[in-house]
Amino acid sequence: MTLQQTITEMAARTKAASATLSILSTEKKNAVLKTVADLLIREKEYIQQQNAKDLSNGKEKGLSEAMLDRLALTDAVIDSMVQGLGELIALPDPVGTIEDFTTRPNGLQVGRMRVPLGVIAMIYESRPNVTIDGAALCLKAGNGIILRGGSEAIHSNLALGAVLKKALEEHGISPDAVQVVPVADREAVSYLLELEDTIDLVIPRGGEGLIRLVVSKSKIPVLKHYKGVCHVYVDKDADLTKAVPILINAKTHRPGVCNAMEGILIHRDVSDRFIPEVVSAMQELGVEFRGCPKSVAIDGRIKVADESDWGTEFLDLRVCIKVVSGFEEAAEYIRKYGSQHTESIVTENYTTARRFIAQTDASAVMVNASTRFNDGGQLGLGAEIGISTTKLHAYGPMGLTELTTRKFVVYGEGQTRK
């Protein structure tokens, strides 16, 4: 069998199994997730043995310490997967809910029922715990799942995949519902992305290069974000006692993630008194400023920004700062350099707040809050599978509901169309 045939057949088996998953009761799905958690603990030794192979191969290949660190399935990482499963079990199941139920003039009753998407392929190069976290979310929403992790984590991912399959089997469900692509070939991804009749959604997670590759090759819909270049605009009517903590939190709480702030825009009416205050507060925490000439003139601790700094996703303690003449210039800057991820304004002005909310195009638009809140857990969705900056289907964090779709259900008593 060629690799293409293997991949095609694997996906077909997942699709066949997904029909069963789609009608499982919530109770049953939660029981499967509980078994996954139990097995992670019971099989820990085996999982860590397999993980050790990846770690030793990684060392040989010269992976960086940071990469080896992300690859390691330590006791703490396994505990966090177990805890995540517990939280997922507690979340309400969207499947089967009927929304927007109405009665038409001819007596037809029409509603929209939440149903699983079908089969989801995850293509990722991040930590192997995505194998459990991602698959568990897809399963709870009733979907079959095909997992394709990084080649450096193949033994770990196969071990975790075996745990998922075993849990399904223990509950009498076909283990085909979850598949881990067992080969490291890059070709495997290309073959997967052709299968538009079998796979309903592709979710890539990783660097911009991986995501662009998936988008350009895929015939299947893709939910993704390329990067997070988030800004906070400090308006002339800002309460500065709110602005400083928001800026500090947005930049320094976890600088390496997509909802961290990469740029500060400051209204010129408050720049003189505000910039020195914010630079002092943030420099103490290790933040390094790159600014426009006006900001540099106000505070010499700011370095002059290169053109390439604007709109850069630093993912570290660097931040851009720019003085703007008002709302319009801030909006224009965000349109030009933002990534439709998260944008926040600090203001006490009712009309300015409303304008910012209405006119800013981003998956999350905030008033007087840290950009770090653009996260499924923080916004009330529970666990998330990622954040979408594509507007189709989901814009922003994607939780269980975003892993489902809605079909029309129509209850009649013999109606025919006039």
Added chain:
Amino acid sequence: MTLQQTITEMAARTKAASATLSILSTEKKNAVLKTVADLLIREKEYIQQQNAKDLSNGKEKGLSEAMLDRLALTDAVIDSMVQGLGELIALPDPVGTIEDFTTRPNGLQVGRMRVPLGVIAMIYESRPNVTIDGAALCLKAGNGIILRGGSEAIHSNLALGAVLKKALEEHGISPDAVQVVPVADREAVSYLLELEDTIDLVIPRGGEGLIRLVVSKSKIPVLKHYKGVCHVYVDKDADLTKAVPILINAKTHRPGVCNAMEGILIHRDVSDRFIPEVVSAMQELGVEFRGCPKSVAIDGRIKVADESDWGTEFLDLRVCIKVVSGFEEAAEYIRKYGSQHTESIVTENYTTARRFIAQTDASAVMVNASTRFNDGGQLGLGAEIGISTTKLHAYGPMGLTELTTRKFVVYGEGQTRK
């Protein structure tokens, strides 16, 4: 300027104009639509002159009578566009609605605001009235629109596009918000489908060949259905006085459309008495049956079906008929031959009805109703831009709401993440 540059620049102008559209009041958008309706009447002579060029070119090229008929912008077609605009004006505007508004434990208020998608490209080969009907829907939902119709309708489409642009200008809105691709080159479509940073959604309307071409080339999300192979399953517990009118309506009300029925499945317990009744009733209306051996044995007026008949979208008065052993066989047939468009069951049995609704994977699943009801107007969405059998974003008819997305809006008072 090369064609690629022309297309890229045209799309960029639409995107720039769409920012204005996205924040127009409902009142203003309705006023634009009213002006479009007025202009269609005022400019009728010009529109019909341009249409005459297409008709005469079409005759020269040897287009069929049916195609010329679809191309003609008669007084009646123009009246129907005007009427459609009136109905659209009356529909509620989804933009700006905030859904799922909640307060988080830390006091953050979180909601999901309906916003336009941005820029929509429609690629169609159908009647030129799509230029008005489609563009008007997109505009009411606050989107910029790029229209690419068939080359045989280019003069008609440009004339209708000019009406749309004039209406926007009369209300002080940039006419760039609507563009009609002015060239007949096939290449133009390929260039459009590359512009993932400018165009948010592509909607192809036409034959399966056109749609498959768009899907395979597009980097932009596509909403589409390839075809409509819809079935009605007459269960053993069916009320036959409901079944006959439903079957007649589903097949003969408008056989050439996607929600017309292409196959009848009949439970074997009722096949002996039911098949002759339904064949008599439907044959009288010109319906021609292709059946399984069992159905042919019951009624000699049924022709034996070829393997190629099953799952065929006839779009005429032919229909397949098959005797099945029960629910499971019907479900398996639908999985194999259906197109996830519309499936209906006729039954009085509560549990069977519930199983059918839960287990059937189609954009609309019905009990005791004609498949012809899978239509935006009939299901209560108002005007529709098409029916999607892709599960992402929209599954089933797409109305105004489906031409929008939701962004998260977050109202804080200085919250930072712990």
